[in-house]
Amino acid sequence: MSTPIYTTISALEKHEGELVTLKGWLYNKRSSKGLHFIVLRDGTGLCQCVVNHGEIDESSWNGADESTQESAIEIIGRVRADEKQVGGYELQVTALTLLHKAEEYPITPKEHGVDFLMNHRHLWLRSQRQWAILRIRNSVIMSIHNFFQEKGFLQMDAPILTGTAVEGTSTLFEMEYFGRSAYLTQSGQLHGEAMAMAFGKIYTFGPTFRAEKSKTRRHLTEFWMIEPEMAFYDLDMAMQLAEDMLSRIVSDALANCQTELQILERDQEPLKRSLSGYPRVSYDKAVEILKSDKTAQMVADKIAGLQQETSDLQTESKEGQAAHGQAKKWEKKKIDAREIEIQRRLADIEEELRNLPKWLESAQAFEWGGDFGGSDETLITWHFDRPIIVHRFPHEFKAFYMKRDLEDDRVALGMDVLAPEGYGEIVGGGERATDLAFLQSQVKKHGLPEEAFTWYFDLRRYGSVTHSGFGLGLERTVTWICGLHHLRETIPFARTLDRLYP
Numbered sequence: 347m348s349t350p351i352y353t354t355i356s357a358l359e360k361h362e363g364e365l366v367t368l369k370g371w372l373y374n375k376r377s378s379k380g381l382h383f384i385v386l387r388d389g390t391g392l393c394q395c396v397v398n399h400g401e402i403d404e405s406s407w408n409g410a411d412e413s414t415q416e417s418a419i420e421i422i423g424r425v426r427a428d429e430k431q432v433g434g435y436e437l438q439v440t441a442l443t444l445l446h447k448a449e450e451y452p453i454t455p456k457e458h459g460v461d462f463l464m465n466h467r468h469l470w471l472r473s474q475r476q477w478a479i480l481r482i483r484n485s486v487i488m489s490i491h492n493f494f495q496e497k498g499f500l501q502m503d504a505p506i507l508t509g510t511a512v513e514g515t516s517t518l519f520e521m522e523y524f525g526r527s528a529y530l531t532q533s534g535q536l537h538g539e540a541m542a543m544a545f546g547k548i549y550t551f552g553p554t555f556r557a558e559k560s561k562t563r564r565h566l567t568e569f570w571m572i573e574p575e576m577a578f579y580d581l582d583m584a585m586q587l588a589e590d591m592l593s594r595i596v597s598d599a600l601a602n603c604q605t606e607l608q609i610l611e612r613d614q615e616p617l618k619r620s621l622s623g624y625p626r627v628s629y630d631k632a633v634e635i636l637k638s639d640k641t642a643q644m645v646a647d648k649i650a651g652l653q654q655e656t657s658d659l660q661t662e663s664k665e666g667q668a669a670h671g672q673a674k675k676w677e678k679k680k681i682d683a684r685e686i687e688i689q690r691r692l693a694d695i696e697e698e699l700r701n702l703p704k705w706l707e708s709a710q711a712f713e714w715g716g717d718f719g720g721s722d723e724t725l726i727t728w729h730f731d732r733p734i735i736v737h738r739f740p741h742e743f744k745a746f747y748m749k750r751d752l753e754d755d756r757v758a759l760g761m762d763v764l765a766p767e768g769y770g771e772i773v774g775g776g777e778r779a780t781d782l783a784f785l786q787s788q789v790k791k792h793g794l795p796e797e798a799f800t801w802y803f804d805l806r807r808y809g810s811v812t813h814s815g816f817g818l819g820l821e822r823t824v825t826w827i828c829g830l831h832h833l834r835e836t837i838p839f840a841r842t843l844d845r846l847y848p
Contacts, residue, residue, distance in 0.1 A: 348364075348365055349365075350365040350366050350367040350422045351364060351365070351366045351367065352366070352367045352369075353366050353367070353368070354368070354388055354389075354390040354391075355368060355370070355386070355387075355388050355390050355391035355392065355393045355433060355435075356390035356391045357390075358393065358425050358433065358435040358437075359434070359435065361425045362425050362426070362427055362435070363424065363425060363426075364424065364425055365422065365423070365424050365440070366422070366423065366424075366425055366437070367420065367421070367422050368386055368388060368393065368395075368420070368421045368423075368437065369388060369418075369419075369420045369421075369445075370386045370387050370388030370389070370418070370419065370421075371386070371387055371388070371416050371417065371418055371419070371448075371472070372384055372385070372386065372413050372414065372415055372416060372417045372419055372448075373385040373386065373387040373392055373415070373416075373474075374415070375413065375415070376675075376676060377411075380398065380399040380400065381396065381397065381398055381399070382396075382397040382410045382411070383395075383396060383397075384396075384397060384410060384413070384419075384421075384439075385432065386419070386421060386437075387472070387477075389477075391432075391433050391605070392432045392433055392474065393431075393432070393433050393435060393436070393437055394428075394431045394432060394436050394437070395421050395423060395436070395437040395439050395442075396423075396436060396437065396438055396439060397410040397439045397442060398438075398439070401438075401439075401440065402439060402440060402441060402442065403441070406439070406441050406442040406443070407442075409442045409443055409444035410439075410442050410444075412444060412447060413444050413447065414447060414448050414449075414450070414451070415448060415451040415454075416448040416451050416469075416472070417444060417445075417446060417447050417448040418444075418445040418446040418448075419442060419443065419444055419445055420442070420443040420445055421437060421439055421441070421442050421443075422439070422440050422441040422442070423437035423438050423439040423440050423441075424437070424438045424440065425437060426438055433605075451469075452466055452469065453466055453469050453470060453472075453473065456682065456686075457685075457686050457689065464834070464840070464845060465847065465848070466848075467838075467839055467840070467848055468839075468848045471838065474609055475609065475610065475835075476835065477606075477609075478603075478605075478606035478607075478609040478610050478828075479606075479610070479824070479828050479830070479835050479836060480836075480838060481603065481606050482599060482603050482606050482607070482824060482827055482828055483820070483824045483836055483837075485598055485599050485602050485603050486595050486598075486599065486820065486823060486824055486827065487551075487820070488598070489594050489595045489598040489599070490549075490551070490572050490591065490595065490818070491551075492594075492598075493590075493591050493594045493595075494547075494549045494574065494591075497547070498546075498547060499547045499548060499549050499574060500541075500545050500547070500548045500549075501548070501549055501550070501551060502538070502541045502545070502548045502549070502550055503534075503550060503552065504531065504534025504535075504537040504538055504541075504550045504552065504573075505531065505534075505537060506530060506531050506552065506553065507523065507528045507529070507530065507531070508528065508529050508530075508531050509523075509526075509528060509529075509798070510529070510795060510798035517532065517556050517557045517558045518530065518532060518555075518557055519555050519557050519567075530555035531554055531555065532554055532555065532556060533554055533571065533573065533817060534550040534552060534554070534571070534573050535573055535575065535815060535817065536747075536802055537550075538550050538573050538574075538575035538815060539575050539778060539802075539805055539813065539815070540801070540802075540805055541575065542575035542576060542577045542813055542815070543577060543805055543809065543811075543813075546576070546577050546578075547574070547575075547576045547577070548574065548575055549572060549573060549574040549575070550571075550572070550573045551570070551571075551572050551573075552570065552571065553568055553569070553570055553571075554568075554569060554570070554571045555567060555568055556569075559843055560843065561842070561843055561844075562720065563831060563832040563833065563834075564720055564770065564822065564833060565842070566821060566833065566834070566837065566840055566841060566842055567841045567842060567843065568837075568841040569819060569820065569821050569837065570819075570820040570821065570837075571817045571818065571819060571820065572817065572818040572820060573815060573816070573817045573818075574587070574815055574816065575813065575814075575815035576813060576814055576815060577811055577812075577813045578811055578812055578813065579777075579812070579813060579814040579815075580759075580777055580812055580814060581737065581759040581760075581761060581776055581777040581814060583814065584761065584775060584776065584777065584814035584815065584816055585626065585735050585737065585761050587816075588735065588761070588763050588773050588775070588816055588818075589622075589624045589733075589735065589763075591818070592620070592624075592733060592763065592772075592773070592823075593620070593621050593622055595823065595827070596617050596620050596621055596827065597621055599617070599827050600614065600617055600618065607828075610828050610829060610830075612827075612828060612829040613829065616731065616732075616766055616767055617827065619731050619732045619766075620732045620733055620766065623732060624732060624733045624734060624735050624763070625730060625732075625734045625735070626734075626735050626737060627726075627734050627735065627736050627737070628736070628737060628738050629736060629737070629738050629739045629740065629757065630714070630738075632718070632726050632736050633712065633714055635726055635729055636709045636712055636718075636722055636725055636726055637709060637710060637712055640729070641706075641709060641725050641728070641729070642706060642710070644725070644728050644729075645702055645703075645705065645706045645725070648698075648702060648728075649699060649702055649703075652695050652698055652699055652702075653699070655691075655695060656692065656695050656699075659688050659691060659692055659695075660692075662684075662688060663685060663688050663689075666681045666684060666685055666688075667685075669681065670682075694831050701721065704721070705721035705722075705724070705725060706725075708721060708722070709721070709722060709725055714740070715740045715742065716743075717739075717743040718736075718762075720770050720771075723762075723764050723770035723771055724768040724769075724770055726764060727764050727765065727766050727767065727768055727769070727770065728768065730766055731766060732766055733763050733764060733765050733766060733772075734763070734764050734766075735761055735762070735763050735764075736761065736762050736764060737759075737760065737761040737762075737776075738751055738754070738757040738758070738759065738760070738761075739757060739758055739760045739762075740756060740757055740758070741756065741757060741758035744758040744760050744776075746785070746788035746789060746791070746792045746794070747778055747779055747785065747788070748760050748776055748777070748778070748779065749776070749777045749778055749779040749780065750779070750784075758776065759776050759777040760774070760775070760776035760777075761773075761774075761775060761776050761816070762774045765822075765823075765826040767826070767829075769822070769825065769826040770822075771819075771822070772818060772819055772822045772823045772826060773816050773817065773818050773819075774816060774817055775814065775815050775816020775817055776814060776815075776816070777812070777813075777814045778813050778814060778815065780806060780810045780811065780812060780813070781806065781810075782803060782806035782807060782810070785799075785802075785803065785806060786803065820836075821833045821836040821837050824836040
């Protein structure tokens with residue numbers, strides 16, 4: 347007998363017909379007389395393993411018989427191609443060892459509320475849906491690194507601890523730091539500018555923190571930001587770089603994450619349309635779009651569509667419940683799983699139907715000079731089938747360091763990239779002010795401590811040049827790529843206003 351090859355589920359295609367060893371955890375099991383069908387997961391994928399009582403020793407059979415959900419097991423078997431099975435391959439088991447029998451697992455195929463799942467996040471990560479989401483997160487991270495490295499950027503690190511609340515304390519986490527106050531950073535941008543003046547093109551990639559007391563589906567108190575800063579880049583160059591970066595992220599996800607996207611049942615057509623050609627839309631034009639009759643009609647159509655979807659889902663749910671009593675055990679599991687998805691979708695629709703009239707009322711009352719809220723961004727993106735770049739915002743609500751437009755002093759040379767399908771802002775940035783006197787006056791105007799910016803002013807004293815940058819919110823980007831409703835699933839352990847566990 348040949349020695350089995352130790353491998354992973356993701357590599358089974360290289361070992362068709364060979365004897366292999368897999369190590370992992372029991373994801374699911376169904377049994378009939380003399381047979382166990384074990385679905386094994388090992389972190390790289392899922393594989394059905396067929397255990398035939400007549401083809402293995404008694405110890406292996408007992409191990410398969412006793413194994414429970416999430417028990418750790420080692421399986422030896424021969425690889426067989428089977429397109430009908432998850433992953434396209436199946437293992438005909440010749441030996442099985444129960445390495446650890448798991449206690450009764452708290453997360454079962456039945457419905458669990460969000461709070462329950464978040465309280466068990468350390469275990470929820472093992473589910474197929476969460477596995478898919480976080481693997482896509484990994485793909486996005488690698489795409490970003492590869493994109494910037496190939497373009498000659500250096501990855502640099504900005505400090506997480508800052509010594510002053512440079513933009514007010516209301517959204518900063520304060521702590522005691524050897525007898526004085528320190529704050530968790532909101533952005534690495536200012537330090538990124540200093541590094542860009544030394545190295546030309548840099549990017550930082552790290553955690554950032556916001557203490558704003560928001561409970562929306564778009565907010566976390568701890569999240570990851572990618573912030574490139576580029577010497578000699580103007581606003582137009584920064585907008586093109588942001589488009590190129592997002593195009594690369596989407597392209598890599600479509601190429602490398604097909605299994606994960608299919609698990610999430612993600613409609614990939616909007617992603618395919620997002621590979622190029624992002625419209626540039628001025629703030630002025632975006633305001634017109636928001637207040638237009640077309641937007642009002644789109645909201646009305648959306649409400650009608652959601653009401654019809656609600657009716658269809660309720661009908662499907664009733665039919666499923668009626669069929670449940672007569673169904674076989676494996677069919678009941680499929681019905682139960684679908685019912686969970688139906689109820690989750692109905693909850694999302696209920697929230698949308700509750701919010702849409704408020705969104706429309708706010709949009710119709712919007713006045714030039716105001717900042718777009720999340721609902722405004724959503725309505726604007728409905729008019730486009732790919733990401734758009736909104737630029738030249740009123741300077742009153744932009745950061746003090748934003749450069750003014752020489753052709754219209756009312757606006758700053760800022761830009762936001764809004765993702766389609768209602769996902770809103772995923773990138774924000776723009777061109778930085780280069781005039782020392784202007785920056786000094788802005789600091790005074792905003793009531794900020796001048797002494798905290800001495801080093802920042804130096805960047806305008808010694809070789810000041812045109813430069814730009816932006817920040818990409820990793821979790822918001824992954825939420826869009828995955829087609830999710832809430833970004834709390836896009837980070838391994840979410841930190842929100844009311845969650846610090848696990």
